[in-house]
Amino acid sequence: MTIERIEEMINEHQFKELKEELKNNMYPVDLAEILREVDEKWLVLIFRLLEKEEAAETFSYMDSDQREILINALTDSELEEVMEEMYLDDTVDVLEEMPANVVDRLLMATDEEKRKQINQLLQYPEDSAGSIMNVDYIALSQDMTVEDAILKIRQVGLNRETIYTCYVTEKRKLIGVVDIKDLLTTGEARLIEEIMDTNMLYARTTDDQEDVARTITKYGLIALPIVDHEMCMVGIVTVDDAMLVLQDEETEDISRMAGINPDDDSYFGMTIFEHVKSRIPWLLFLMLSATVTQMIMNSYEAALAMMPQIAGFVPMLTGTGGNCGSQSSTLVIRGLAVGEIEFRDLFKVIWKEVRVAVCISLILATVNGIRIMIMGQGDALMALTIGLTMACTVIIAKVVGCTLPLVAKKVGLDPAIMATPLISTLVDISTISVYFAIVSYVFGLN
Amino acid sequence: MTIERIEEMINEHQFKELKEELKNNMYPVDLAEILREVDEKWLVLIFRLLEKEEAAETFSYMDSDQREILINALTDSELEEVMEEMYLDDTVDVLEEMPANVVDRLLMATDEEKRKQINQLLQYPEDSAGSIMNVDYIALSQDMTVEDAILKIRQVGLNRETIYTCYVTEKRKLIGVVDIKDLLTTGEARLIEEIMDTNMLYARTTDDQEDVARTITKYGLIALPIVDHEMCMVGIVTVDDAMLVLQDEETEDISRMAGINPDDDSYFGMTIFEHVKSRIPWLLFLMLSATVTQMIMNSYEAALAMMPQIAGFVPMLTGTGGNCGSQSSTLVIRGLAVGEIEFRDLFKVIWKEVRVAVCISLILATVNGIRIMIMGQGDALMALTIGLTMACTVIIAKVVGCTLPLVAKKVGLDPAIMATPLISTLVDISTISVYFAIVSYVFGLN
Known part of the structure; x- marks a missing residue:
């Protein structure tokens, strides 16, 4: 779907058809891209046509400008729905970019338990593994059978960002990993401790996010468990986030290599003044040198x-x-x-x-x-x-x-x-x- | 384990202990890195201590020089084992770098069916999706129940590089995808056609590998199905391969941006002459300009x-x-x-x-x-x-x-x-x- 088609449908008041189209033929990341070019009032209108899940995912892909427009336009209960559906790591990303009064309003729209988790995640240093990790993962214990494990995945799996690798913990300490493939292709009566891999890779919450992403690339992992200084499991970094981290880090490196102070925003997202600010320091220094x-x-x-x-x-x-x-x-x-x-x-x-x-x-x-x-x-x-x-x-x-x-x-x-x-x-x-x-x-x- | 420790164990003839250590505490990608620095005769010795699977994976991470040493030293039946265990996409990578006589010997060590698949993969243009795809994947049909599907994964899953996403085909044509999460969290009696996602992303065999990798990044996928010009499913590109493609493409871009003709080999892997050859054309052209x-x-x-x-x-x-x-x-x-x-x-x-x-x-x-x-x-x-x-x-x-x-x-x-x-x-x-x-x-x- 193109922006022209969407605008046409709105003009002709085909809201029901548009809703269907958005649901069936549109990926959130593409929709967020298209919405960058629509008019402010239509942005809110289109957003309200989305299903809960799609809305939350689209929201997480948006620019901070668009998010602010939406936050100001949505009711508290609408906002609550979006916050509820978003993955925790995305929520934290959103909050990190928002002005304080907006953060307050967003946190108000979150339930107690989630708010506690968010506040904890916000404390990890920027660019650390802790700041990009997801706190939802499947934890198993070693005395479970394979059958128990599959049952647990069935029960909690729906709300987990990834179930492909499960983590075996004992008193919250990480002691092994089990791939879902191993669970599916082994006898149901076997114990987790027999099939788990105890020689697992992991990273610390304070490790640099680029190092974590490079480890994921090097060993071809789907996710890397993140532990605190006592080896207690606190989250996972998934491969899709690792790829985005690497893409951003490459952009940062390439910018620096050309004497530009990197900016998180995109080329078109930056104002003239921001562009000048990011480019002038090196030019001045080098000219004077x-x-x-x-x-x-x-x-x-x-x-x-x-x-x-x-x-x-x-x-x-x-x-x-x-x-x-x-x-x-x-x-x-x-x-x-x-x-x-x-x-x-x-x-x-x-x-x-x-x-x-x-x-x-x-x-x-x-x-x-x-x-x-x-x-x-x-x-x-x-x-x-x-x-x-x-x-x-x-x-x-x-x-x-x-x-x-x-x-x-x-x-x-x-x-x-x-x-x-x-x-x-x-x-x-x-x-x-x-x-x-x-x-x-x-x-x-x- | 360090190279010094391995050398020490060999010198003290602790082969059994070394074998255990290599099996339990060593990732193939790290071992391949270490083996780059060991003596030729020890390379073969250490390689023979590895388990079949580890040996094949380590082999796929090696430099072409090391591979040639091994191919010359191994017996036909040893070589056959390595070839059997390697994933098809890695085999094709290995073959693409080898001189013709070595390719012949390697193909001789492969069974008929695999040889046919290899020859087909070798025909895809370099840097195309076809050249990096994996032909092993789980194919389901839409009239299967979820229970049938899980049973099929149990049977064939062991030899598949990824089972996380399954592909629904009809007369070999790709018609939908099912995530393993959906299979595990839905009723066993439901039909695949009820739960499959028909609005799936895919790429063609001739698409550029970088575009495929960017699609995987953008949509946060674990794998992307690859189809031929008739929409028949021929393979998948997995996220781990996509990450390596992106890393290589970035290196290529950064090299070109500094006036260096990119070379597939690593910095230390290239000879002085190869370095001169990759750097001199632009220097000459720019000097004369x-x-x-x-x-x-x-x-x-x-x-x-x-x-x-x-x-x-x-x-x-x-x-x-x-x-x-x-x-x-x-x-x-x-x-x-x-x-x-x-x-x-x-x-x-x-x-x-x-x-x-x-x-x-x-x-x-x-x-x-x-x-x-x-x-x-x-x-x-x-x-x-x-x-x-x-x-x-x-x-x-x-x-x-x-x-x-x-x-x-x-x-x-x-x-x-x-x-x-x-x-x-x-x-x-x-x-x-x-x-x-x-x-x-x-x-x-x-």
Whole structure:
């Protein structure tokens, strides 16, 4: 269904048909996307046509702006229904983005027990496993039979986000996991303790959400149990949430790598002012850092006046250096993110990059030397000088590019900030120092 | 378990204990990682200590080098066991990387029926849904009762990679899906056709694997059914494979964005020569493109000789332009990848970027002007000239940066190639043209 079709049906007052259509042919995530473009008054109208469950799920996929419109328009009892149907982790996400008065109204619309759970979840640090976990899961005890276990799933399963993996606890402590497949394909009289896997993976509430998501990816899990510091089971992180976490973390990394301070909102969701705010700090810092290159060049003013054509090589040299450095830093940043590279690999990485750099610098210097001669931009001596500078630049750039992200990781910074923009600026400084030192020595310009 | 512990146990001939340890305390994916660092002869020894299932799974996580060592060392019957236990999609992955003679030997170790399935899967284009799908899934028919369905899962479930979602087919055509949760929580006498969801999501064998993985993420699915052009069900793509696809696609994108031709192998898995090969094409192309900036600067040789200090501003201007451009291109590339931005948003994006650029250019030009005055690098006229150039550069950079990825997408190229390296080079050319035109006009240097 398209937005045009929905609007048409509303205009023709085909509410019953629209209700049916929305129920049968629309996924909540798609509907939330479409609703971003409809008029405010229609948003509320369409929302009221949805079934309870669909309404709650659609609500959890909405922008904070749309949610506020709805919260202001809905009655208390309508709001209560939405809150009741939403999964707890989604509720917490919604609350985290809302202004205090709205949070109060939403919490008022929640029953006592759920409110207690919500308040507890809200206390976990942002980006921690605790903040994204779901507190609904199937807990079994080891002395149950398989038949008991299946019966329990039948009874409580309807309201659980996932029943695919069940968790065996003893006095709330996690002691094993059982896959639903194992329950279904084994004898009904067997005991859970016979079939449970005690060598299970788990994470702590305070673990970083990205690490949790990477563990889920690496081991191909459907959900990962989350325990507190006493090994008591408190929730699970499911694979669908893990995928969204990874997508957001990648976006964050890629933004940082381009010198943008990440923002939770989407490209179109951000205002002009928010875009400026997220982009200006690095631009300012890097522009002011470039003052150093300028000071170095100004100290060679006499040389530039004598041989102005040497200035023409600067953008090519700094550009190539920046590109070489960003290739290395990008590979290392990505290697760190997916867990292939660690700080202890530092010298292994540097040794690899140095060898790659030597090969690359030979190729680039040769090709560039030939180009200079052919285009008549200089004689053999000039070609040699540029070649030598190029070789130094490439090697410095590759070493700096691969080292800084590792060092950043070691000292607890996000390696992604050591990407192209910063590396380019640093490499610019060294390239220009080396270039003018060599060129003024070779041509006696001092 | 660490590699040191394993080596110690081998040296002390504690094979029985090692076998137990490997079985109980080791995940195949971790073991494959550790085995990357052991000696060749020990690799084979350790592999032979593994249980059939573990051996097959560990094998599927290995590098192609390690796999070749094993294939050469194992007997035909050992190889047959590994091939039998591996999931079909993993087998196809293994075969795709092997030299022809090894493929022949592996296929010889497979039974007739499986060989036929493998050959069919090998025919799907690389990066298509068909190439990553699993052909094992639970198929139900609509006239079965829930009890029949559970019985069928009991019988065939053991050898299926996933039983969490079952697929209802009629004459092989996909007509609905049933979640295992629904089977377990509904009456045993009900018919499948009453509880199945006929409004199901699916993909075609020829769809791009990244699109399939994004669909799985977006709708939070455990698996997506794959159909041929006649809607006949041929396999499923599971969420664990989707996560790995996304991780690889992100790595590919990030590599391309740094001017590196992506390689399937890992950082340490690639030889020096392979690293050089993947990085040199863009470096060469960009270095030679920088000839244009050089030619422009050379045409202002007289101006440079008269006022050599104007050269000192070049790295700062090109650097800032490059950073501005890469911010915009990165946001658009990412927006395209996650599906937030599409080609039809072109003018909306440009309009947004222009307004952001105007704000940013005002801030940067002002700060830089003040800096020039304070540091005594020029008078008010110079500050104004640089400010004007800066403003033009930022606006051009942002517009070029946001436009090119969208155009690339439109003409069927990967938007990721329109990232920092190429944008910087293009922006360099325009920055330098604008700068020298303005500066030589203002100071009458022609």
